[in-house]
Amino acid sequence: PLYWGGGLKVRVGDPFVLGIRGPLGASYIQKNTLFEIFFEFAPFFDLVENTRLSLDGAIGFRLYL
Numbered sequence: 001p002l003y004w005g006g007g008l009k010v011r012v013g014d015p016f017v018l019g020i021r022g023p024l025g026a027s028y029i030q031k032n033t034l035f036e037i038f039f040e041f042a043p044f045f046d047l048v049e050n051t052r053l054s055l056d057g058a059i060g061f062r063l064y065l
Contacts, residue, residue, distance in 0.1 A: 001026070001027055001029075002024075002025070002026050003023075003024075003025050003026075003027065003040075004022070004023065004024045004025075005022070005023050006020065006021065006022045006023075007020070007021050007022075007023075008020060008021065009021045009044050009046070015049040015050075016048065016049060017046055017048060017049050017050075018046070018047055018048035018049075019044050019045050019046035019047050019048070020044065020045050020047070021042050021043075021044040021056070022042060022043055022044070023040045023041070023042035023056075024040060024041060024042065025038055025039060025040025025041070025058075026038065026039055026040075027039075027062075034063055034064045034065065035061055035062070035063060035064075036061060036062040036064070037060075037061050038058075038059070038060055038061070038062065039057075039058070039059050040057065040058050041055060041056065041057045041058075042055070042056045042057070042058075043055050043056075044056060
C-alpha cells in the first residue's frame with residue numbers, strides 16, 4: 001500500500017530545529033508474515049534556527065508482534 005502523512009520535525013540540541021514534514025511512501029507486506037518492508041521520502045521545511053526546504057528518505061522494515 002501507498003501512504004502519506006504530515007507532522008512535526010524536532011531536533012533537540014545545538015542548534016535546536018523545528019519544522020514540518022510530509023512523508024510519502026510505499027510498503028510491501030507479504031501474507032502470513034510479521035514483517036513489512038517500506039520505502040519513503042519526506043520533504044521538510046525547517047522553520048526555527050535556519051529556514052530551509054530539504055528532503056529526507058528512508059528504507060526499513062517493521063516487525064508486528
